[in-house]
Amino acid sequence: MNLFAQGIAWIFDPANNTGNNAILVRLGEHVTITLLTVAVAVVIAVPLGLLIGHTGKGRSVAVGLSGGIRALPTLGVLTLLALWLGLGLQAPVIAFVIxxxxxxxAGTYSGVEAIDRATIDAARAQGMTPWQVLGKVEIPLALPLIVGGIRAAVLQVVATVTLAAYINAGGLGGYAFSGLANSDYVEVLGGSILVIVLAIAFEIVFAALQRLAVPAGVSAGSGRQSRRNTRSSAPRASTPVEGTHP
Structure with a gap:
């Protein structure tokens, strides 16, 4: 039996589905940390992104800060926060929110900035206030890109939450750390497979949500425009001129 098959067998071994170290327990911890982290990040980043996209101010600062944050090593940040705040969920949640x-x-302010300015001007010409423009025009049209940004964040976080086990905060990463400590590479592989499957599941869910976030009018308009473009690009049959012979 190869190592991959052994990893699959380890997942379905009843011995690994009982007690505090059961797969379902670790899986629940992993999902909880991931969703909690992304929810906190959404509360912080979405309003800020809407403000930047709506006003057009602060974009360069946001890009610079985002680039700096991306460069931070998550394991280092997690370790420093754990030394400062102690063990528990506080340190990993803060590290993964960052x-x-x-x-x-980026997904939020890019979504607002991508809206055709003629659409914004038309909404204002109808007497909409800035708040109405934001709530009834900009947010609905930017929603697909906002969900896309959340989707990317979820995939980053669900993979990185494995580091939470480094400070005994739970999650599927515990199998990797305990397996390495005991030279049990089947356990390491089994835990890795679970993380991969969970990431794929989140990807499928958020891909569907992103598709659903596209406004119906935009979808229909895009379809009509595509059909018009297809018709206009199709070669036209030549009409014989009267009096000519083939």
Missing amino acids: LAIPSIL
Whole structure:
């Protein structure tokens, strides 16, 4: 039996599904940390991104800060926070929020900036206030890119949450650390497979949510425009001129 098959067998071994170290327990911890982290990052980054995209101010600062945040080593930040705050969920949540913010922030202000300015001007010409323009025009049209930023953040976080086990905060990463400590590479592989499967599941869910976030009018308009472009690009049959012979 090869190592991969052994890893699959380890996942379905009843011995690994009981007690505090059960796979379902670790999986629940991993999902909880991931969703909690992304939720906090959304609360911080989405309003800030909407403000930047709506006003057009602070974009360069946001890009610079996002680039700086992306360069931070998550394991180093996690270790420093754990030494400062102690063991528990506080340190990993803060570290992973820092990791998630840039993608959500970029997706949000890019989504607002990508809206055709003629659409914004038309909304204002109808007497909409700035808040109405933001709530009824900009947010709905930017929502697909906002969800796309959240989707990217979720994938980054769900993979990195494995580091939470480094400070005994739970998650599927515990199998990697304990397996390495005991030279049990089947356990390491089994835990890795679980993380991969969880990441794929999140990708499928958020890809569907991003598709659903596209406004119906925008989808229909895009389809009509695509059909018009197809018709206009199709070669036209030549009409014979009267009096000519083939």
